[in-house]
Each structure stands twice: as structure tokens, then as C-alpha cells.
Amino acid sequence: MQKNILITGATDGIGLEAAKMLAVQGHNLIIHGRNPDKLAAVEKILSAMSTGGKLTSYQCDLSELNDVERLGAKITENHTNLDVLINNAGVFKVQNPATRDGLDVRFAVNTIAPYMLTKKLLPLFNLSGRIVNLSSAAQAPVDTTILAGPPRLSDGEAYAQSKLALTMWSCHMGRNLKSKGPVVIAVNPASFLGSKMVKEAYGVAGKDLSIGAEILCRAALSDEFASAAGRYFDNDSGKFSPPHPDALNDRTKGVLNKL
Numbered sequence: 589m590q591k592n593i594l595i596t597g598a599t600d601g602i603g604l605e606a607a608k609m610l611a612v613q614g615h616n617l618i619i620h621g622r623n624p625d626k627l628a629a630v631e632k633i634l635s636a637m638s639t640g641g642k643l644t645s646y647q648c649d650l651s652e653l654n655d656v657e658r659l660g661a662k663i664t665e666n667h668t669n670l671d672v673l674i675n676n677a678g679v680f681k682v683q684n685p686a687t688r689d690g691l692d693v694r695f696a697v698n699t700i701a702p703y704m705l706t707k708k709l710l711p712l713f714n715l716s717g718r719i720v721n722l723s724s725a726a727q728a729p730v731d732t733t734i735l736a737g738p739p740r741l742s743d744g745e746a747y748a749q750s751k752l753a754l755t756m757w758s759c760h761m762g763r764n765l766k767s768k769g770p771v772v773i774a775v776n777p778a779s780f781l782g783s784k785m786v787k788e789a790y791g792v793a794g795k796d797l798s799i800g801a802e803i804l805c806r807a808a809l810s811d812e813f814a815s816a817a818g819r820y821f822d823n824d825s826g827k828f829s830p831p832h833p834d835a836l837n838d839r840t841k842g843v844l845n846k847l
Contacts, residue, residue: 590641592670593808594618594663594709596650596702597677599626601785602722602777605801606674607634610808614639618663618670620646620677650677650701651687660708670712672808675702675721675754680747680785685739692739698750699735703757703847710770716814717770719761720807725779725824727752727832730839736846755820755831756840757847762818771817774831775807778823799823 593610597603599621607619611634619634621627624647631645644666648659663670678698687696706719713719728748734741735753755774762772777800803823807813813821820831834840 590615591672592616593672594670595674595676596620599630602781602797602800603676604630605797606804608637609801609805611638614641616642618644620648622649650697651693653689656701656704660705663709667712670709672718673709674804674808678722681743690738692746694746694750695735699753700847713770715769718808719770719772720804721754721758721774723755723774723776724751725776727755729834730843732842732846752832752834753843756835756843759818759831759835760840760844766817773807773813773816773819773821775803775821776823777803
């Protein structure tokens with residue numbers, strides 16, 4: 589069955605590989621990218637691979653929260669329904685970690701932007717919809733003063749905290765929406781995949797990107813994830829696993845209040 593699927597960060601890495609897989613399957617794709625030239629190039633690639641699905645693209649810098657709000661408004665205006673949202677876009681190491689709003693760019697892009705976009709697009713989903721959030725094996729307890737403040741952590745610390753914060757709101761929202769839909773799931777796509785981010789951060793080639801792309805497609809479409817609201821899937825172990833303890837305790841509320 590043809591689905592309407594939105595993928596953020598679809599111009600590179602795991603997001604691009606997942607978009608290719610879904611294009612070949614004939615789904616209607618809505619892709620997001622930050623760089624307009626890369627977005628145009630990926631449109632051509634996916635159009636050539638598609639087996640009948642429509643393709644729409646949107647350019648947005650997710651570190652600019654006003655732009656995220658506008659992106660959500662445009663998508664809501666132009667599309668009557670969504671079946672899947674894959675919040676894939678993320679950053680680890682950047683030259684300037686401060687956004688124009690004075691936030692750490694890792695928290696802005698990895699945590700706050702997907703939360704804002706998801707909340708904006710919820711009316712487009714029905715009970716069978718899926719929201720798949722790209723988490724990570726790298727997670728660390730969140731300092732809420734950093735979440736809403738200027739950057740003062742190392743790249744690794746900021747990334748790990750931002751990914752736990754993402755997992756926190758995924759679990760919380762997933763449980764709250766369980767009977768009302770859509771299903772919200774956090775997924776660790778696997779450690780050290782060969783994305784640009786991993787190569788720049790760790791200086792290693794990394795594993796096959798298709799490992800991560802395949803689990804995103806499974807989470808988006810397969811029956812095994814249909815009742816996984818608020819759960820965490822660890823692709824390093826290949827199964828649903830307990831999330832970091834902070835994702836389910838009272839600290840979650842403190843993090844959510846900062847978003």
C-alpha cells in the first residue's frame with residue numbers, strides 16, 4: 589500500500605539511503621534538506637528511482653526554529669495527510685555550535701526541531717500513523733540548563749545529551765498517544781554507520797549505511813512496530829530494549845518543560 593512519508597535530512601547519509609529504498613517501493617515521498625543544491629540533486633536521483641510515487645521537497649535550516657515553524661505550516665497547508673514522519677536529520681560537529689537564538693545547535697536540530705515539527709504535523713496523522721525518531725546508542729543524562737541555553741559542552745557530550753532528550757520525548761509522547769495515534773518510536777539505527785557525521789566525528793569509514801536505512805523503513809512500515817508506541821528499538825542488539833533510565837523517570841518532565 590502506497591504511503592505518504594516525510595523524511596528530514598534526506599539529502600545525505602541514512603536519510604538518503606532510506607529515501608532511495610522507499611522510492612523504489614513506490615511510496616509518496618516528502619523530503620527535507622538544508623542545502624538547496626543538494627536537495628535538487630537528490631530530487632533527480634529519487635525521481636529516477638521511483639516506481640510511481642510522488643516526490644515533494646522542502647528546504648529548511650532546522651537550527652532556525654522560526655524556519656521549523658514555517659516548514660510545519662507549509663507542509664500542513666500543502667498536504668492533507670501523512671502516514672509516516674521519519675525525524676532523521678541530526679548534527680554532531682559544527683564550526684559554530686551556537687544558533688542565532690543562542691542555543692546549542694545539537695539540541696536545536698537533534699531534539700527541539702523534531703519535537704516542534706512533530707507537534708505541528710500531528711493533525712495530519714490517523715491512528716495507524718508512525719513517527720520514527722532517530723536516536724543513538726550515545727546517550728547521556730540531560731542538563732536542562734544546557735538544553736535551553738548557550739553551548740558549553742563538548743561535541744560528544746552535547747550530541748549524547750540531545751539524543752537522550754529526543755528519546756525522552758519520544759517515549760513520553762508515544763505513551764500519551766498510544767490510544768489516539770500515531771505510534772511514536774525511538775530507534776538507534778546502529779553504531780558507527782558510515783555517514784558523513786560519523787566520518788567527521790570519529791575519523792572512521794563506518795559500517796554499511798543500509799543497516800540503518802533498513803531499520804528505519806521497517807519501523808515506518810512493518811507490522812512488528814505497529815504496537816510499539818513509546819518504545820525504543822536498539823539496532824545494535826536487533827530488538828526492542830529498555831531505553832536509558834532517564835527516559836522513563838520524573839526527569840523526563842523537566843526536559844519536556846524546556847522544549
